[in-house]
Amino acid sequence: MNDQKNNKRSKGGRKPKINPCNHRYVFRLDDEDNSKFLSLFEASGIDNKAKFITSVLFSKEIKTVKIDKGTVDFYMRLTSFYSQFRAVGVNYNQVVKLLYTHFTEKKAAAFLYQLEKHTAELSALCRKIIELANEFTNGNIEK
Template sequence: MQTTSKNKGGRKQKSNPKKHRHVFRLTESENQRLLTLFASSGMANKANFLVSLLLDREITTVKVDVGVLQYHTLLTKLFNQFKAVGVNYNQIVKLCNQYFSQDRAKRSISRLEEYTKDLTKLCYYIIKLSKEFEEKHLNSKGKV
């Protein structure tokens, strides 16, 4: 006996059938925006448009490191304090020159210069620590 395959009829089987389905919901404004993008794309099939929109574009993921975020926040606060110190420094020098005698103004400003040198050393130390932190934590992580 010979076995012959009978044609059952119907559609031809696709070589790569689409079996997986994903559903999502949109608000009115999001739906309108999506339809506008679809219309401007010139594509005839909305499903193909959505697949190309999702899969053909490069998606970057960002991992938030809490330690880095806290470090950045503290560094920003410190920077703002440095700016405030600079403003106060200018105001003090102006007031010393305006209201003090020349000798007293020189003494006050020289003391202020010593504090400024200490602040400069601290600033260089902060910059050094920041560079070490960047090299250790930020540059060592691979790009996604």
């Protein structure tokens, strides 16, 4: 009767792995080797030390991704500047339309003259930004 109760019981817990890793190896490192190991492990980006060790032992390819904070910061600022630049372009078109609809031609021409001056300054600034971006991508910027 106990055998029947045990057979009807559902198995709880984790499903068994298809290919379980049953073999275990232990090795010891001194402080210098351990620091080298940890730096390689962190550079690899793998989240599990056992996977890292097996990939190194069996010469599997390890991809390392290094993120340069300066490059990311430059990219973020350039992206935000680009969105602001586009907004200025949209506002530019709206201002020109409003000038001609609400002012006389003489007054609108005076305002457009001032707007042209600021546009020339913005264009020069844009050229400098493009030069800096090209220098940054070519690696010519000195830190």
